Amino acid sequence: MALLEVDALSVALPGMARPILDHVALTVAAGETVALVGESGSGKSVTARSALGLFPTGADVSGHIRVDGIDLVGADAAQLRTVRTGVAAMIFQDPRAGISPVRRIGDFLTEALRLAGGWSKARANARAVELLAAVGMPDPARHMRQFPHELSGGMLQRVMIAAALGGEPRLLLCDEPTTALDVATQAEILALLGQLRRERDLGLLMITHDIELAAASCDRIYVMYAGRIVETAGAGDLFATPRHPYTAGLLGSSPPLDGPLERLTPIPGAPMSLMESAPGCAFAPRCRFAEPGRCDQAPPALEPHGSGRVACHRVDELALAHSSPGTEDR
Ligand SMILES: Nc1ncnc2c1ncn2[C@@H]1O[C@H](COP(=O)(O)OP(=O)(O)O)[C@@H](O)[C@H]1O
Numbered sequence: 001m002a003l004l005e006v007d008a009l010s011v012a013l014p015g016m017a018r019p020i021l022d023h024v025a026l027t028v029a030a031g032e033t034v035a036l037v038g039e040s041g042s043g044k045s046v047t048a049r050s051a052l053g054l055f056p057t058g059a060d061v062s063g064h065i066r067v068d069g070i071d072l073v074g075a076d077a078a079q080l081r082t083v084r085t086g087v088a089a090m091i092f093q094d095p096r097a098g099i100s101p102v103r104r105i106g107d108f109l110t111e112a113l114r115l116a117g118g119w120s121k122a123r124a125n126a127r128a129v130e131l132l133a134a135v136g137m138p139d140p141a142r143h144m145r146q147f148p149h150e151l152s153g154g155m156l157q158r159v160m161i162a163a164a165l166g167g168e169p170r171l172l173l174c175d176e177p178t179t180a181l182d183v184a185t186q187a188e189i190l191a192l193l194g195q196l197r198r199e200r201d202l203g204l205l206m207i208t209h210d211i212e213l214a215a216a217s218c219d220r221i222y223v224m225y226a227g228r229i230v231e232t233a234g235a236g237d238l239f240a241t242p243r244h245p246y247t248a249g250l251l252g253s254s255p256p257l258d259g260p261l262e263r264l265t266p267i268p269g270a271p272m273s274l275m276e277s278a279p280g281c282a283f284a285p286r287c288r289f290a291e292p293g294r295c296d297q298a299p300p301a302l303e304p305h306g307s308g309r310v311a312c313h314r315v316d317e318l319a320l321a322h323s324s325p326g327t328e329d330r
């Protein structure tokens with residue numbers, strides 16, 4: 001059984017033209033790093049929050065999202081507590097948003113431990129020092145006495161990771177954990193997450209809009225567009241042979257980790273808002289391969305293709321063109 005098992009998860013708000021999430025399926029096993037990639041507004045954060053049983057207020061939710069076998073759709077208070085305090089934890093993009101500027105790092109960490117575990121002050125203190133050491137803080141005892149503004153963004157993100165580890169989670173939901181950091185710090189935080197994953201056999205769900213970062217740091221990738229998974233494959237395969245035009249567009253449009261910026265060819269148009277819907281493939285209006293009368297008729301199903309799964313009506317033809325050199329892809 002996978003640690004995180006999302007199965008036909010749909011989340012819809014009344015009055016919107018389309019659901020926020022539409023039959024999303026994904027899994028994360030222990031020891032695995034899985035990326036969820038897509039442009040802003042595609043539904044990545046809603047997916048991650050669902051794994052803690054946090055659904056948008058008033059949303060109509062169907063399907064399943066199981067964390068260590070507990071289904072968060074329809075979970076009772078005790079089950080929610082089990083998942084949130086002992087199985088799954090989340091870290092966010094902006095560490096400064098998650099911590100009060102007027103409280104010391106030590107108080108922030110020990111308070112969470114004491115609330116969740118009912119620990120004594122001394123025991124929580126010792127544990128907080130241990131956690132700060134585990135995330136590579138060089139002088140934990142001194143850092144305990146510091147205020148957030150005395151730490152860099154990278155150091156503060158380490159504190160947030162320490163806090164997330166407090167409940168000994170097995171699933172870490174990382175929502176754009178390095179987006180607010182400079183490139184060097186980004187690499188350090190990714191290395192730390194990788195180290196913690198190995199040491200603790202964590203399952204990591206890594207959310208990012210940066211597909212090259214995902215390809216470089218994850219085992220498998222899910223690509224999301226307008227609330228649907230449009231492609232999934234092993235990171236290497238997906239990077240070398242993107243099958244969905246949207247995935248290919250993301251790869252063309254994100255600045256490469258090393259190399260010139262010349263490859264920048266943004267996907268034309270804007271992602272679909274919740275006020276818009278399309279009878280066919282949601283990406284068709286922006287897709288240079290879209291075929292009228294076909295791609296705009298019914299949504300494509302996510303079906304096995306190569307080593308992964310792809311939701312594209314034209315996947316066979318496009319893959320054919322991809323593999324025969326000299327052939328124009330249209
Ligand atoms: N609590 C909410 N209430 C209403 N709409 C929401 C809520 N949370 C997210 N949305 C909408 O759902 C869509 C997906 O949001 P989100 O998951 O945050 O996107 P991403 O993380 O991929 O940028 C967006 O259109 C967003 O405005």
Ligand SMILES: [Mg+2]
Pocket residue numbers: 044045046175
């Ligand atoms: Mg988000």
